[in-house]
Amino acid sequence: MDTKTRPKKTRPRQISPIITAVEAWLSKIASSSSTSASQLPNTQDLLASAPKRWVAYDPMVLLPSGSFGSCGWTTLLSSEPPTSTDELWSRVLANISKTAKGKLTHLAVNEGIPLHSAQSDVPHGEDENILRSPTRLRTLYGDFGPAELPAARQAPTAEDFASAFWVATTQNGVYQTWAPRWTMFSRGNVTEKARLLNFHAPGDGPNMVHRRKPGEELGKSAAVDLYAGIGYFVFSYAKLGMRVFCWELNPWSVEGLRRAAVKNKFSVRVVQEEEEEEEEEEEEELGLLTSGVLSPEAGNEQIVVFLEDNAHANRRIGEARDQHGPIDIMHVNCGLLPRSDCSWESGLNMVGHKGGVGWLHLHENVGVADIRKRREEILDMLRGWCDGPRRRIVDVEHVEQVKTFAPGVWHCVFDVCIRDGGD
Structure with a gap:
């Protein structure tokens, strides 16, 4: 042979x-x-x-x-x-x-999303790029729409949205859309979106049995996303059946989120800051609240998007609870990079309910050698905020290393479990 x-x-x-x-x-x-x-x-x-x-x-x-x-x-x-x-x-x-x-x-x-944007009226000529605008996108071929808004105004109108160039993709069965001149898309978040979709599924091991939640319970719960973007994580929570309250400052991202919500067959409402007083005027000016979104029967939409600073989030949630009764917020997502710690105390105040359990998802860029140290720092910080009449049990139960941000630096998500400790 x-x-x-x-x-x-x-x-x-x-x-x-x-x-x-x-x-x-x-x-x-x-x-x-x-x-x-x-x-x-x-x-x-x-x-x-x-x-x-x-x-x-x-x-x-x-x-x-x-x-x-x-x-x-x-x-x-x-x-x-x-x-x-x-x-x-x-x-x-x-x-x-x-x-x-x-x-x-x-x-x-794609020349990257700068963390700072040039501003002539701030020290050193730079300001934080809070809107995460893709100012370095280099267009080579095709009509991408106007490169800037008229100097007389800063807020986009319905006509601006209509004349812009929009692109789309589908990840984990969820449609998303955005205008590449005006807002970013983070492709690498696909694994974190999938992780959230499976967060409450069976099979996470004996130490995670408390995560297993039936669809009926999820359908009675809510999630909060304090940095919604075009709906990266918003749609994962919505697909689980939860109601989602979210905040975003970039009107272009909000419009992308709204369009995708409609495409995904989620009911959606966009709320603008102080809209209660000037609802009709702002609807015409910003072009975001399209026909039917603010209908007389509005109030039960699955996704509610606040076009405003998330510093108003606790007040807004309080108003919603006053109007509609208890709201069981099971998840609060704090997805800003390189760090989101300015919103953590606010998120802690919102999450959970008496006798229940909830989670904060805290995003940060962390050196691989510092992950364990940062985990302990986060735990100490949150436990310090829990000192008071309302007893709460805090545990950083998992750190997800989503993707590398730079050599030796990871985009991490710290899953913080918050339990009510009783009276």
């Missing part, structure tokens, strides 16, 4: 559709009369520095940070007429579309 090992069949090397498009374009411009070979940067260098990866958000392709940003590429692209560069981007989109579900029409480079 021949015992020699048969040689393994090698699969043909897969060439990136971007590289295929780049090669064809470089070949064309090299042979054109307007460009001599001596004027072209080294072709191999251009190919080596061209992006190989991408993410498609229908109908947009988003390239990694720095794409086509090397010295060779910037020199070449600046020397080519717009019709030539448009042909390159069109080729890239056409090639990637062959592997996608539909036609992709827009191309941009």
Whole structure:
């Protein structure tokens, strides 16, 4: 018997559709009369520095940070007429579309979401980018809508929303949409969304038996998201059957959340700060409260979005409890990075009910060597806030390392279990 090992069949090397498009374009411009070979940067260098990866958000392709940003590429692209560069981007989109579900029409480079934004009226010319606006998005191809609002106003109108470019994706069976010029999308949160969806499912082990909740109980409970964005975690709670109260400052994110809620068949209401006094005027000005959202029978929507600072959250929840009776808040999500500790005491005051159990989900960027230390610091901080007539038992029962933020730094979620300790 021949015992020699048969040689393994090698699969043909897969060439990136971007590289295929780049090669064809470089070949064309090299042979054109307007460009001599001596004027072209080294072709191999251009190919080596061209992006190989991408993410498609229908109908947009988003390239990694720095794409086509090397010295060779910037020199070449600046020397080519717009019709030539448009042909390159069109080729890239056409090639990637062959592997996608539909036609992709827009191309941009994701240069990251800055933690600060330039402001001329603050010290050092920078202010915290509270709205997480993608000010460094580099658009390459397609109409992304107006780049800025008219100088006379800062708040977007219904017409602004209509003229903007919107993209969408579906994760864990949940539809989400956003305007890439005006708000961010965090792709890496997909695992945390799935974790929340399964938070109360059986099979978490004997130490987590208290997490197991039937759908009937979840349907009578509520969740709070103090940093809602476009609904990253809001929709996970809603899909579990809970009512969700959430806060968000960026009106573009709120509009994305509202649109996605409708698409996902969740009833939704948008509440603006002091809307009780100027409801009709603000509806016309901001264009957020579309027909039917603030109907006479409003008040039982599954998702209620407050377009305001979350400093008002405790007051709003108190008003809701005064109006509708006890509200069992089982979850409070504090999802701001790099840290969200400014909202933790507020969240602690909201969560749970007498005889019940609830959870705070505290997001922070933490050095991997400091996770255990930070866990103890959080526990001490929350227990200090619990000193008072209302006895509460606090336990940081789990730390989820969601994704790396930087070398040696993790985006962590600290699951804090809050139990009522009785009288």
